[in-house]
Amino acid sequence: MTFRNDVRQGIAILADDLTSAGDGAAPFRQAGHDARILLTTTASVPRHAVGVSAVDLGSRVLDEEAAASRMWRAARLFAGSELLFKTVDSTLRGHVAAEVRAAWAGSQKRAVVIAPAFPAEGRVTVKGVQYVRGVPVHESDYARDPVHPVRCSDLAMLFPEAVLSQPDRAAELPELIGNGDLIVYSAAEDGDLDRLVAAVPRLDEVLWVGSPGLAAALARRCARATGSTASLPAPARRPLIVVGSTNPATRRQLVKLHTRVDVQGVTVDVDPAPAVETLRGLTAPILTLQTPDERHTPQTAQVLARSQAAVVQALTEDHAVDALVITGGETATTVLQPLGATGIDLLDEPEPGVVRGSLIGRLRLPVLIKAGGFGDDAMLLRLCHLIRHPLDPGEHT
Numbered sequence: 474m475t476f477r478n479d480v481r482q483g484i485a486i487l488a489d490d491l492t493s494a495g496d497g498a499a500p501f502r503q504a505g506h507d508a509r510i511l512l513t514t515t516a517s518v519p520r521h522a523v524g525v526s527a528v529d530l531g532s533r534v535l536d537e538e539a540a541a542s543r544m545w546r547a548a549r550l551f552a553g554s555e556l557l558f559k560t561v562d563s564t565l566r567g568h569v570a571a572e573v574r575a576a577w578a579g580s581q582k583r584a585v586v587i588a589p590a591f592p593a594e595g596r597v598t599v600k601g602v603q604y605v606r607g608v609p610v611h612e613s614d615y616a617r618d619p620v621h622p623v624r625c626s627d628l629a630m631l632f633p634e635a636v637l638s639q640p641d642r643a644a645e646l647p648e649l650i651g652n653g654d655l656i657v658y659s660a661a662e663d664g665d666l667d668r669l670v671a672a673v674p675r676l677d678e679v680l681w682v683g684s685p686g687l688a689a690a691l692a693r694r695c696a697r698a699t700g701s702t703a704s705l706p707a708p709a710r711r712p713l714i715v716v717g718s719t720n721p722a723t724r725r726q727l728v729k730l731h732t733r734v735d736v737q738g739v740t741v742d743v744d745p746a747p748a749v750e751t752l753r754g755l756t757a758p759i760l761t762l763q764t765p766d767e768r769h770t771p772q773t774a775q776v777l778a779r780s781q782a783a784v785v786q787a788l789t790e791d792h793a794v795d796a797l798v799i800t801g802g803e804t805a806t807t808v809l810q811p812l813g814a815t816g817i818d819l820l821d822e823p824e825p826g827v828v829r830g831s832l833i834g835r836l837r838l839p840v841l842i843k844a845g846g847f848g849d850d851a852m853l854l855r856l857c858h859l860i861r862h863p864l865d866p867g868e869h870t
Contacts, residue, residue: 489530548575
């Protein structure tokens, strides 16, 4: 399949939260395509929808019926895309089955291929069952997620109508797609996903469903010979690290970050005013704003996210900070919208689960967004160094 520069609707990515939108678009950006995340849905295809448009539908926080309805409308809107990719979380959080069926109905694509494996992060699919580092996802930490607990690891249970496929049977895929099947594809390594994509003659006949692993395989097939060029952002003088995710990986990263003497921060409460006052009085070159460590009910999490958003808005508008590092897709969406941001122009994916770009809107702030469950304990240290020293990607120790 070739991509032409004059195609109005190049590649569309439909995501249920902001980090999924970034994870889906970043491999295409690396493969030479212009790419941006859209933080709001529209009634028509955006005029700039050449290249990659990754739409954050925010459907993960909705109830199942509302999520499916929003996904159906978006899939219908972008049905003419040369490549239509619906992201799913590699741990199967969210309204996976309902959203996939809605996207298929809205797009009217001939067939669906579901391949949620993300081997680089230890998320693999074996005989239709999803694992995280050898543990079925419904038995992992993600089963205890306070907002989106995972109850089922078996995609054949989520999709009883599915035809199961795997790398040694990839040659069967054209026939299955011709039959209009919903196909669940197992994969344990990146090469398995490459075999999947290579076996499909026409990418535009399929609704592709997967995580960053499948996005990267599709991007490798659709790579541009001459890519887009984008300049690195200016070094940040004073970044703000906003931590809303309560995932244990992110909390360990925050503890590690606070071992540095040039980092100071506060824990936000339901009233943002004390956090604003405290942060304005701190002198460290790196500031942090976190929610309490304990897991919260969905209602409390929303209140705390709105409080964080108010703090970020106050500090950015008076130029007390000049760059943002945000963990958690729902946190990022809640924080960015009050800033007047309508999207993010993507620069690259410096690490798995991390996207770097600049806000689209009245505040052209550089931003790094990290998925909550990704990265080793030193990841926030590296991201702070990256946003302060964009020309030097090495770890700052």
